[in-house]
Amino acid sequence: MKKIYITTPIYYVNDKPHVGHAYTSIACDSLSRFYRLMGCEVFFLTGTDEHGLKIQQSAENKNINVQDFVDSVSENFQSLSSSLMLTNDYFIRTTSENHKKSASFFWQTLVDRGQIYLDKYAGWYSIRDEAYYQEDEIVDGKAPSGSDVEWVEEPSYFFRLSEWQEPLIKFYRDNPDFISPKSRYNEVLKFVESGLRDLSVSRTSFTWGIKVPGNESHVMYVWLDALVNYLSAIGYPDVSSESFKKFWPADFHIVGKDILRFHGVYWPAFLMAADLPLPKRLVAHGWWTVEKEKMSKSLGNVVDPNEVVSEFGLDQFRYFLLREVPFGNDGDFSRESLIARINADLANNLGNLINRVFAMTAKNFDGKIPGYSDILESEHALQNKIIDLVELFKKHFSATEFSKALSVVIEIVSLINKYIDTQKPWSLAKNENTSRLSTVLRTSLESIRVVSFLIYPVMPKSSLKILESLGFQEESLSFSPEKINNFNFLSEDWVVKSLDLLFPKIDKNIS
Numbered sequence: 001m002k003k004i005y006i007t008t009p010i011y012y013v014n015d016k017p018h019v020g021h022a023y024t025s026i027a028c029d030s031l032s033r034f035y036r037l038m039g040c041e042v043f044f045l046t047g048t049d050e051h052g053l054k055i056q057q058s059a060e061n062k063n064i065n066v067q068d069f070v071d072s073v074s075e076n077f078q079s080l081s082s083s084l085m086l087t088n089d090y091f092i093r094t095t096s097e098n099h100k101k102s103a104s105f106f107w108q109t110l111v112d113r114g115q116i117y118l119d120k121y122a123g124w125y126s127i128r129d130e131a132y133y134q135e136d137e138i139v140d141g142k143a144p145s146g147s148d149v150e151w152v153e154e155p156s157y158f159f160r161l162s163e164w165q166e167p168l169i170k171f172y173r174d175n176p177d178f179i180s181p182k183s184r185y186n187e188v189l190k191f192v193e194s195g196l197r198d199l200s201v202s203r204t205s206f207t208w209g210i211k212v213p214g215n216e217s218h219v220m221y222v223w224l225d226a227l228v229n230y231l232s233a234i235g236y237p238d239v240s241s242e243s244f245k246k247f248w249p250a251d252f253h254i255v256g257k258d259i260l261r262f263h264g265v266y267w268p269a270f271l272m273a274a275d276l277p278l279p280k281r282l283v284a285h286g287w288w289t290v291e292k293e294k295m296s297k298s299l300g301n302v303v304d305p306n307e308v309v310s311e312f313g314l315d316q317f318r319y320f321l322l323r324e325v326p327f328g329n330d331g332d333f334s335r336e337s338l339i340a341r342i343n344a345d346l347a348n349n350l351g352n353l354i355n356r357v358f359a360m361t362a363k364n365f366d367g368k369i370p371g372y373s374d375i376l377e378s379e380h381a382l383q384n385k386i387i388d389l390v391e392l393f394k395k396h397f398s399a400t401e402f403s404k405a406l407s408v409v410i411e412i413v414s415l416i417n418k419y420i421d422t423q424k425p426w427s428l429a430k431n432e433n434t435s436r437l438s439t440v441l442r443t444s445l446e447s448i449r450v451v452s453f454l455i456y457p458v459m460p461k462s463s464l465k466i467l468e469s470l471g472f473q474e475e476s477l478s479f480s481p482e483k484i485n486n487f488n489f490l491s492e493d494w495v496v497k498s499l500d501l502l503f504p505k506i507d508k509n510i511s
């Protein structure tokens with residue numbers, strides 16, 4: 001069985017989760033669900049990044065003990081996992097004892113391999129980004145991200161990043177698919193080609209972090225600590241443990257474009273220096289604005305995913321995020337586009353298809369799944385088109401092209417709607433042509449069943465509702481061609497259960 005290891009970034013616990021965090025997590029969850037239906041054994045990891053100055057200051061500003069503060073914010077992220085129906089196999093916290101041991105072991109490995117030395121850091125640091133910046137990166141006194149920077153001078157351990165410039169370049173060239181999209185690959189390559197300096201990997205001016213082994217006046221740089229989470233979660237430092245052997249190297253690190261440098265440069269360099277295999281793919285997605293504005297607390301426009309879910313529904317939210325913009329591009333989260341997308345694709349197209357086919361089955365066959373009698377070219381043509389499109393869906397999904405994959409689903413739904421419009425089952429019923437009527441409705445029901453499989457990764461709730469009304473449970477779901485492409489899947493003994501409206505149309509004027 002093929003193993004797949006998928007990770008989200010671990011989120012800082014300085015504040016509540018918002019739509020940006022939900023986006024990455026939903027993408028990873030959908031990818032995990034997809035690979036499970038492809039027959040793979042998946043390990044899906046998410047969690048929280050709980051050390052560093054930013055978090056220490058957030059707790060101090062609120063006058064809360066830091067550990068209590070991180071416990072409560074991490075809890076918000078964990079409960080978001082369940083309200084978004086994330087199927088993560090583990091939730092890692094960097095304040096856990098296991099992770100601390102793992103990060104300390106990783107540090108010691110780098111020391112033992114001559115990769116870390118003690119010196120003094122003098123330069124710019126952004127607390128918000130938890131990042132060091134070179135003098136030539138500072139624009140108008142700010143970091144390239146727009147964050148404030150402060151001048152820092154303190155004793156610091158350094159990682160010999162400069163030694164890894166050539167091996168990294170060779171690695172990128174040998175693995176052109178390591179980073180996607182291509183524009184991000186080029187960005188990383190250019191950055192590394194422009195020269196790497198050794199990286200400061202410890203701090204002495206605050207205490208909220210993992211103590212440096214052998215020198216407790218230093219805490220590890222939060223990014224070194226955080227990146228190691230991907231190893232800790234699967235058993236590191238026990239590299240001979242079953243889970244580590246099974247799942248390392250990771251198949252997909254999925255991150256926002258804001259943290260590309262950490263994952264595309266520092267992380268592979270750390271791993272090379274520790275003599276561990278490198279992850280297979282790093283996918284950097286784009287950035288969401290809200291109603292064309294950067295999301296920020298000061299603007300008061302931070303979108304709480306729980307509020308969107310309670311107003312529009314979980315599947316609708318998940319669908320919108322993955323359908324609206326190609327993964328990798330930036331997107332704008334607006335009520336107008338959310339409503340337009342739900343109404344066009346889900347209410348009018350998919351919802352309408354299900355309603356009319358289920359209603360005609362109820363009316364003409366008391367809900368019993370009809371058998372095929374005379375299968376004509378029209379049925380063969382539809383089935384063959386669907387089978388081809390299912391392959392295309394898989395191709396896009398496995399390449400994290402969620403938007404393209406979902407547009408394939410909508411194409412299938414439109415094809416089925418068109419088939420029904422052409423076959424006119426209502427006329428067949430009127431003319432008492434029962435054999436054609438049963439064939440047309442059976443073909444439509446089987447096609448809807450295919451759609452219910454395909455929407456599962458992104459819209460698990462609706463998928464399972466449709467499937468259940470057709471007489472099946474989650475265990476029947478599979479993307480293996482024998483299952484998904486089997487147009488004799490449904491049982492003629494089953495009476496289709498009526499469904500509440502899956503995707504109610506939303507009034508555009510609501511505010």
Ligand code: ME8
Binds near residue numbers: 009010020023286
């Ligand atoms: O960077 N649009 O944590 P973080 C899209 N702890 N995605 C967004 C977003 C937006 N507006 N805002 C946030 C950290 N994200 C580190 C990671 S990993 C070893 C350590 C998502 O809480 C996106 O995935 O700042 C981004 O990379 C991540 O949240 C940053 O989360």
